[in-house]
Structures are given as structure tokens and as C-alpha cells.
Amino acid sequence: xxxxxxxxxxxxxxxxxxxxxxxxxxxxxxxxxxxxxxxxxxxxxxxxxxxxxxxxxxxxxxxxxxxxxxxxxxxxxxxxxxxxxxxxxxxxxxxxxxxxxxxxxxxxxxxxxxxxxxxxxxxxxxxxxxxxxxxxxxxxxxxxxxxxxxxxxxxxxxxxxxxxxxxxxxxxxxxxxxxxxxxxxxxxxxxxxxxxxxxxxxxxxxxxxxxxxxxxxxxxxxxxxxxxxxxxxxxxxxxxxxx
Amino acid sequence: xxxxxxxxxxxxxxxxxxxxxxxxxxxxxxxxxxxxxxxxxxxxxxxxxxxxxxxxxxxxxxxxxxxxxxxxxxxxxxxxxxxxxxxxxxxxxxxxxxxxxxxxxxxxxxxxxxxxxxxxxxxxxxxxxxxxxxxxxxxxxxxxxxxxxxxxxxxxxxxxxxxxxxxxxxxxxxxxxxxxxxxxxxxxxxxxxxxxxxxxxxxxxxxxxxxxxxxxxxxxxxxxxxxxxxxxxxxxxxxxxxxxxxxxxxxxxxxxxxxxxxxxxxxxxxxxxxxxxxxxxxxxxxxxxxxxxxxxxxxxxxxxxxxxxxxxxxxxxxxxxxxxxxxxxxxxxxxxxxxxxxxxxxxxxxxxxxxxxxxxxxxxxxxxxxxxxxxxxxxxxxxxxxxxxxxxxxxxxxxxxxxxxxxxx
Amino acid sequence: xxxxxxxxxxxxxxxxxxxxxxxxxxxxxxxxxxxxxxxxxxxxxxxxxxxxxxxxxxxxxxxxxxxxxxxxxxxxxxxxxxxxxxxxxxxxxxxxxxxxxxxxxxxxxxxxxxxxxxxxxxxxxxxxxxxxxxxxxxxxxxxxxxxxxxxxxxxxxxxxxxxxxxxxxxxxxxxxxxxxxxxxxxxxxxxxxxxxxxxxxxxxxxxxxxxxxxxxxxxxxxxxxxxxxxxxxxxxxxxxxxxxxxxxxxxxxxxxxxxxxxxxxxxxxxxxxxxxxxxxxxxxxx
Numbered sequence: 001x002x003x004x005x006x007x008x009x010x011x012x013x014x015x016x017x018x019x020x021x022x023x024x025x026x027x028x029x030x031x032x033x034x035x036x037x038x039x040x041x042x043x044x045x046x047x048x049x050x051x052x053x054x055x056x057x058x059x060x061x062x063x064x065x066x067x068x069x070x071x072x073x074x075x076x077x078x079x080x081x082x083x084x085x086x087x088x089x090x091x092x093x094x095x096x097x098x099x100x101x102x103x104x105x106x107x108x109x110x111x112x113x114x115x116x117x118x119x120x121x122x123x124x125x126x127x128x129x130x131x132x133x134x135x136x137x138x139x140x141x142x143x144x145x146x147x148x149x150x151x152x153x154x155x156x157x158x159x160x161x162x163x164x165x166x167x168x169x170x171x172x173x174x175x176x177x178x179x180x181x182x183x184x185x186x187x188x189x190x191x192x193x194x195x196x197x198x199x200x201x202x203x204x205x206x207x208x209x210x211x212x213x214x215x216x217x218x219x220x221x222x223x224x225x226x227x228x229x230x231x232x233x234x235x236x237x238x239x240x241x242x243x
Numbered sequence: 244x245x246x247x248x249x250x251x252x253x254x255x256x257x258x259x260x261x262x263x264x265x266x267x268x269x270x271x272x273x274x275x276x277x278x279x280x281x282x283x284x285x286x287x288x289x290x291x292x293x294x295x296x297x298x299x300x301x302x303x304x305x306x307x308x309x310x311x312x313x314x315x316x317x318x319x320x321x322x323x324x325x326x327x328x329x330x331x332x333x334x335x336x337x338x339x340x341x342x343x344x345x346x347x348x349x350x351x352x353x354x355x356x357x358x359x360x361x362x363x364x365x366x367x368x369x370x371x372x373x374x375x376x377x378x379x380x381x382x383x384x385x386x387x388x389x390x391x392x393x394x395x396x397x398x399x400x401x402x403x404x405x406x407x408x409x410x411x412x413x414x415x416x417x418x419x420x421x422x423x424x425x426x427x428x429x430x431x432x433x434x435x436x437x438x439x440x441x442x443x444x445x446x447x448x449x450x451x452x453x454x455x456x457x458x459x460x461x462x463x464x465x466x467x468x469x470x471x472x473x474x475x476x477x478x479x480x481x482x483x484x485x486x487x488x489x490x491x492x493x494x495x496x497x498x499x500x501x502x503x504x505x506x507x508x509x510x511x512x513x514x515x516x517x518x519x520x521x522x523x524x525x526x527x528x529x530x531x532x533x534x535x536x537x538x539x540x541x542x543x544x545x546x547x548x549x550x551x552x553x554x555x556x557x558x559x560x561x562x563x564x565x566x567x568x569x570x571x572x573x574x575x576x577x578x579x580x581x582x583x584x585x586x587x588x589x590x591x592x593x594x595x596x597x598x599x600x601x602x603x604x605x606x607x608x609x610x611x612x613x614x615x616x617x618x619x620x621x622x623x624x625x626x627x628x629x630x631x632x633x634x635x636x637x638x639x640x641x642x643x644x645x646x647x648x649x650x651x652x
Numbered sequence: 653x654x655x656x657x658x659x660x661x662x663x664x665x666x667x668x669x670x671x672x673x674x675x676x677x678x679x680x681x682x683x684x685x686x687x688x689x690x691x692x693x694x695x696x697x698x699x700x701x702x703x704x705x706x707x708x709x710x711x712x713x714x715x716x717x718x719x720x721x722x723x724x725x726x727x728x729x730x731x732x733x734x735x736x737x738x739x740x741x742x743x744x745x746x747x748x749x750x751x752x753x754x755x756x757x758x759x760x761x762x763x764x765x766x767x768x769x770x771x772x773x774x775x776x777x778x779x780x781x782x783x784x785x786x787x788x789x790x791x792x793x794x795x796x797x798x799x800x801x802x803x804x805x806x807x808x809x810x811x812x813x814x815x816x817x818x819x820x821x822x823x824x825x826x827x828x829x830x831x832x833x834x835x836x837x838x839x840x841x842x843x844x845x846x847x848x849x850x851x852x853x854x855x856x857x858x859x860x861x862x863x864x865x866x867x868x869x870x871x872x873x874x875x876x877x878x879x880x881x882x883x884x885x886x887x888x889x890x891x892x893x894x895x896x897x898x899x900x901x902x903x904x905x906x907x908x909x910x911x912x913x914x915x916x917x918x919x920x921x922x923x924x925x926x927x928x929x930x931x932x933x934x935x936x937x938x
């Protein structure tokens with residue numbers, strides 16, 4: 001059968017007009033997303049400015065490490081980088097609590113992939129992204145700074161975890177709309193403390209500083225784990241209860 | 244008038260009578276309070292790693308030694324006496340720090356501040372001056388301390404980006420300093436000046452957090468409609484808000500300053516008020532006592548805080564939520580700390596020193612780089628606070644108008 | 653007492669939110685009816701001075717809307733007003749009283765009186781964040797009344813209230829309507845039907861009709877029909893006439909529609925109500 005013949009048959013053949021097309025389309029059950037697809041789709045719903053600000057913070061740290069002279073105070077440059085981590089944590093917290101910020105909780109709770117699933121998806125995506133950023137920052141810092149990788153990781157993670165832990169605590173325990181404002185305040189206070197801490201620690205700051213960071217790290221980790229669990233549990237309950 | 248004070252009361256209540264606000268204020272006070280103790284916690288160790296004494300005891304010992312030297316002229320006799328003491332430290336045989344040796348403890352420690360002062364002058368980027376050099380300090384070198392100082396000062400001044408007129412003026416100013424300087428123990432004031440920078444940063448950070456929502460909070464909560472449609476919402480209320488911000492700033496910063504000052508004087512001692520500021524830094528060309536410079540610095544610091552808060556208030560009237568106000572203001576507070584501008588570019592250096600967070604540093608207040616306005620040379624400790632206050636007065640009306648003309652869309 | 657709105661327009665880029673609206677309001681209750689996006693809130697905000705008109709003027713007895721004297725005579729309840737969560741009801745009223753220039757001593761008295769009027773006396777010391785929607789609205793009306801305003805502007809005051817709260821609210825407004833200009837915007841027709849002396853109809857930024865209930869109903873007087881027809885006929889009539897009500901009954905479809913002449917056999921003419929007019933104007937077919 002030649003192409004010409006095929007084409008002519010097509011043109012000559014008159015198709016019956018569809019019957020009940022509207023009803024069929026109305027009743028048609030489209031296949032739903034599976035969990036993996038849902039999580040992958042959520043990547044595209046993370047706001048562009050979240051990615052942008054994260055990258056900007058990382059870029060600033062690279063600039064600082066490359067161009068800033070090493071301070072005479074021990075660990076000073078590491079403290080400075082460490083004091084920028086609260087802002088990275090703030091970005092994480094803000095993205096995670098987007099549903100409550102924009103009062104979308106109720107609507108999202110009524111969907112197939114409910115609020116808790118959305119929350120977990122965001123946490124996974126932002127957790128991986130921030131993990132990658134922290135790793136890259138740590139590797140870069142290791143190239144420019146005399147401190148070892150373990151110490152660098154400790155100094156980077158400690159304020160990050162502390163800010164996240166405190167922010168989640170506020171989000172879990174506050175009913176008011178100003179919770180995200182409190183998170184920003186926490187990030188700023190921790191950041192300022194990180195900037196000024198090394199200035200008044202004397203020559204033994206190397207040990208004291210590490211001890212402080214270790215305590216902060218443990219506290220932060222504990223708070224993050226407990227508060228995240230509480231947050232996830234709360235999302236599955238009815239929050240709108242004035243009793 | 245009573246309406247105004249009534250509204251002031253409400254604005255204070257809105258901003259401060261909240262658990263979070265009280266927590267932040269107390270945290271700021273606590274951190275400022277304990278920061279003074281930072282240098283005296285922990286211990287001193289000897290060569291064998293054993294605890295010799297606590298840092299507090301070490302500080303008291305240094306204080307005693309320096310008080311013994313107080314009142315003596317910083318001349319060649321004192322320098323050579325100190326050098327002789329340092330010469331007893333067996334550096335070649337010491338594997339660790341020379342300060343951990345028994346000889347340092349016994350002979351040289353009492354002259355450590357003299358060594359630091361000498362190092363300020365003798366050490367340069369081209370000529371290193373360390374303990375070994377101090378140990379072999381010659382009489383000629385000791386005698387030419389002030390000549391070397393003058394030479395270094397003139398070199399540094401000539402390398403700045405100031406005009407020739409300003410350079411000449413600064414050199415002349417420096418030449419008028421009465422030498423030899425008299426050594427005084429003034430650690431209390433030195434600690435105060437060092438710690439106040441971080442305290443002021445902390446205080447400004449706390450106040451920024453408390454008042455970021457002064458205008459933006461109204462937009463965010465939706466109360467702007469009610470306020471702007473009320474009788475006094477477009478005038479007296481805005482005055483009240485601005486009054487609250489600046490009155491609280493003045494009180495809080497004054498409180499932190501007083502707290503830090505009292506702690507420093509109690510812990511480190513209140514001596515040295517009348518000492519020349521050159522004992523803190525040999526590159527200060529001003530004939531000023533420590534006491535005078537502390538007063539000037541505190542006023543400059545307050546002006547810098549006012550400017551910082553003026554920016555916060557303005558941004559609060561612009562942004563629709565306090566979140567962005569806090570983030571931007573804290574970045575404006577922290578980021579300038581990373582800037583390292585050379586004195587060779589006078590304009591950039593001045594701009595750097597006029598940024599509120601940098602203005603809070605003592606070194607910026609008494610820096611040797613002068614300001615020039617229409618041919619007039621103005622000292623940095625005069626220009627900077629004046630500039631901050633003038634800029635504050637300029638910025639605040641913009642915030643006023645911004646909120647007053649806010650359109651509820 | 654005259655509130656004069658003279659050719660007021662508000663334009664955002666190429667969107668006209670209000671288009672040359674001219675009104676003259678005197679004592680009484682005015683109901684501002686319109687669909688979502690009609691421009692009611694925009695108009696009200698301009699009348700309160702919180703939004704500047706692109707053109708036109710708003711004056712009350714010669715006093716311009718931008719003046720403090722105007723705001724002194726104004727009481728405003730916005731659609732979604734904000735509050736300070738840490739304030740209790742009394743604190744909130746005292747704060748608003750201060751903003752309205754009422755001395756503290758009188759403010760306390762007035763606040764207590766108003767809390768009693770809106771049945772919130774027992775909740776005076778409770779934090780606003782614990783209030784239900786209805787309670788917040790009542791608090792809102794209380795604050796609007798603090799300064800005994802001559803002009804009271806209420807933007808969708810009954811939205812989100814249950815029927816009992818709505819009726820209570822309507823009665824409250826009616827009791828306050830003497831010697832005031834009350835402008836009440838809503839798209840709940842029954843609210844306006846019961847209490848408004850005059851009705852203003854707004855559509856797409858323009859005032860399309862104004863007058864008493866009878867005056868504005870005259871547009872569709874004797875033009876409202878009811879009938880029961882088969883499904884096919886119902887579809888045909890839907891294409892041709894504005895439908896006010898479409899209801900499935902056992903075998904037939906019940907229709908209520910607007911038509912100049914009798915639309916079909918068995919159709920009965922019926923009395924027009926305000927809701928019919930609302931649907932007639934704001935129906936997409938029209």
C-alpha cells in the first residue's frame with residue numbers, strides 16, 4: 001500500500017462523530033502520581049529565590065575565603081563563615097513553613113498528598129540541597145583554612161542546627177502569624193553571637209570555642225530531631241482547635 | 244500632648260510587652276554582661292602543660308606589675324630596663340612559647356606592656372621586631388623611639404589618600420604631642436573600648452529585631468487600614484512610633500554602655516583615665532586622654548546606633564513584612580565587618596568608617612585619616628557622629644512620609 | 653450632612669478599579685452591592701483616605717478626605733482587619749480610642765459601653781487571638797463606633813458570620829443608623845434588603861444603579877417568571893434568557909428567569925426580589 005493510497009483512504013473515510021465524549025472525559029480517572037514523582041515535582045515548586053539566596057550565601061563565602069586575609073585571631077575566619085550558616089538555616093525554615101506562612105495548610109491538608117507528605121517532600125529536597133551546599137562549603141574552607149574537616153563541619157553545622165531547632169520550636173509552639181519573624185530574629189542573634197564570640201575569647205579560645213560549638217551542635221541536633229518529629233505529627237492532627 | 248504620650252505608651256507595649264521581645268532584650272543584656280568575662284575565664288599553663296594560675300589571677304598579676312610602672316616616662320631608660328628583663332628569657336632553649344617559661348614569669352612579665360608598646364613602633368611591614376630583637380635592643384634604638392615613631396607616622400600619613408593640606412595638618416598635630424608619653428595602667432578602659440564594639444553591635448541587633456515591625460508589622464498584620472483611617476494615625480502616631488524607637492535605643496545602649504563600663508572598671512580597674520591615648524595605639528595623633536576619648540567614643544557610638552536604627556525604621560516603612568527588614572538590616576550590620584579598605588583610598592576609607600557598624604569601632608573614631616569638607620579639615624571623632632546624626636534626621640522623615648502615604652491596596 | 657464623591661476613579665496600570673463614580677450620600681443606610689472584583693472595597697478605601705484616587709474628589713460637608721478633620725468623623729470596619737494578638741479586647745479598643753484622639757478617661761467609659769453593646773463585655777480581658785470570627789467582627793464594629801462617627805463605612809461586615817450573628821449585626825447597624833451616613837458593602841443580598849434605605853449597585857468599577865429597593869427593582873418588575881419544563885426545554889431557555897434559579901425536580905427542571913414576555917407555556921409571573929436583580933445584573937449571560 002503506497003503512502004498516497006494511505007492518505008487518500010484517510011481522507012475518504014468518514015469517522016462517526018463521538019458519542020458521549022464530554023461524559024467520558026468527565027468520568028475518566030487519570031493516573032495519579034506516585035510518591036517519587038510527587039517528590040520530584042515538588043522540586044519545581046521550591047521558590048526560585050530560595051535557590052538563589054542559598055547560592056548567593058555560598059558565593060559570598062567563596063569570595064570571603066579567597067580574598068579575605070587570614071586574621072591573627074585563631075579560627076576567626078572559620079567563625080565568620082560559621083556565623084553565615086544561620087541564614088542558610090533560615091532559608092530552609094522559611095521554605096519548610098511556607099504552607100503556614102501563606103495559610104495554605106487547610107487546603108493542602110485536604111489533598112491526596114496531604115500536608116505531612118508535602119512537608120516531608122520539602123524537607124527531603126531542602127535537606128539534600130543544604131547538605132550539598134554545606135559539603136561544598138566545607139571542602140572549599142578546607143582548602144583555604146588551616147582547620148581540619150571535622151572541625152570545619154562542626155563549626156558549620158552547629159549554628160545551622162541550632163537555628164533550625166529553635167525555629168522549629170517557635171513554629172510548633174506559636175499560634176501567631178509572626179513565627180517567621182521570630183525565626184529571622186533567632187538567625188540574626190545566633191549570627192551576631194557567632195561574629196562577636198571570637199573577639200572576646202582569649203588565646204585559649206581554640207579549645208573553648210570548640211567546646212562551645214560541640215555543645216551547640218548537640219543541642220541543635222536534639223532540638224531539630226524532636227521538633228521536626230513534633231511538627232510532622234502536628235500536621236496530621238487538627239490544628240484549628242481553639243479549645 | 245496627652246494623646247501623644249498615650250500613643251507612646253501603646254507603641255512601647257506593642258513592641259516590648261511580648262515574651263519574645265523580653266527574651267531578646269534579656270539575652271542581649273546577658274551576652275553583653277558576660278562578654279566582659281571572656282578574657283578572664285580559663286587558665287594559664289606553663290611549659291609542662293600544668294595549670295599555673297587562672298586567667299583572672301594572671302590579669303591581677305599583670306595589673307599589679309603595670310601599676311608599679313605607672314607614672315614612669317616611656318623613655319629609653321624604661322625600654323632598656325624592659326629589654327634587659329626580656330634578655331633573661333632563654334629563647335634558643337625553649338621549644339614552646341616564651342611566655343610559658345619560668346624566666347618570663349620571673350623577670351619579663353612585669354614589662355610585657357612595655358614590650359607591646361615598643362613593638363607598636365619598632366615593628367613594621369618592612370622591618371620585623373620580635374622578642375629576639377627586643378632582647379638585643381640597643382641604646383641608640385631606645386633613644387630614637389620617638390623619632391622612629393614620628394617617622395613611621397609621617398610615612399603612614401603620606402601614604403594615605405588625604406590632600407596635602409590635610410596631611411600637613413595631621414603631621415603637625417602629631418608633632419605637637421608631648422613626649423615622652425607617661426605610662427599608665429589603663430587596662431580597664433582598654434577592655435571597655437574593645438568590648439563596646441561587640442556590645443554595641445549586639446545592642447543594635449537586639450533593637451533592630453524589636454523594632455523591625457514598627458511600620459512593617461502594621462502592614463503585615465493588616466492593622467494599617469484601621470490606623471491610617473483614624474484621626475491621629477497619619478501624624479501623631481507616626482511621631483510616637485519614631486519617638487519610641489529612638490528613646491528606647493538611647494536608653495538600651497546607655498544601659499549596656501554603663502553595664503560594660505561598670506564591669507570593666509570593677510574587674511580590670513578604673514585607673515588610667517588621664518593617660519594619653521597613645522598607650523593604646525601609637526598611631527593616634529590626637530592629644531587626648533583616655534577618659535576624653537572614651538566619652539567621645541560613647542557619643543559617636545550612640546550616633547552610629549541612631550543611624551542604624553534610622554535605616555531600620557526606613558526599611559520598616561518600605562517592606563511589607565518585618566522578616567525582610569530584619570534580614571536586610573542584619574546583613575547591613577554584619578557585612579561591613581568584612582570590608583577591609585586601605586587608607587590609601589581616602590574616600591572609600593571614609594565611606595567605610597561612616598557605615599554604622601564600622602563607626603562603632605574605636606579605631607575608626609580616632610583614626611588619623613581626616614575628613615575634608617569644602618577645604619575645612621574635620622577630625623573623624625567630630626565628623627562621624629555629626630554625619631550620623633544629620634543622616635538620621637534626613638532619613639527619618641522619609642520613613643514618616645512613606646508610612647503616611649502608604650496605600651492600602 | 654453630605655458626603656460628596658465627585659468623579660472618583662482608581663486606575664492600576666490598564667485596569668480600572670473604579671470608573672468616574674459620582675455619589676451624594678446623606679443620612680441613612682446605604683447598601684453597596686456588587687460581585688467580587690466590582691470595586692466596592694477600592695471605593696470604600698478611597699472614602700476612608702487609605703487609598704488615593706487617581707482622579708476625582710471626596711468631601712464631607714466641604715472637608716476633603718485627606719484632612720484630619722475628615723478622619724475624626726469617620727468610623728471604618730475593613731473587610732479583613734488586622735489586630736495585635738497579644739492585645740485583649742479592651743486594650744485594642746483603648747488603643748483605637750487613642751488613635752481617634754479620645755482622652756483615656758472617656759475612652760475607658762466608651763470602650764466598656766461599646767463592649768456591652770456588641771455583647772463582648774465578658775470577653776473584655778481575653779486575648780483577641782482566642783476570639784471566633786463573629787466576635788472579631790463585633791469587636792471591629794465596636795472600634796468603628798468609638799468616636800461617634802458621622803460616617804460609618806463597613807466593608808463586608810457579615811462575611812463569614814453564621815445566620816444568627818448576621819441578624820444580630822443587622823439589628824445593631826439599624827439601631828445605630830440615626831444621624832449617620834452608613835455605607836455597608838456586601839454581596840449577601842438579604843443583609844442589604846432588610847436594613848438599607850438606599851441601594852447602590854456596582855459592576856466592573858461603575859455605579860450601574862442606585863435608589864430605594866422599589867426603585868431599583870422596577871428594572872425587572874413584572875419580568876420575573878417561574879416555570880417547570882423538561883430538560884431539553886430548560887437548556888433551550890437557559891440559552892435565551894437570564895436564569896435566576898435552576899433546580900432539578902423529580903422529572904422536570906424548575907426555572908426562575910427574567911423575560912420581557914412569557915417565555916413558555918405554563919410560566920407564571922412572580923414578584924421580583926433583590927436577589928433576582930443581583931443575579932440579573934451580575935449573571936455572565938447579561
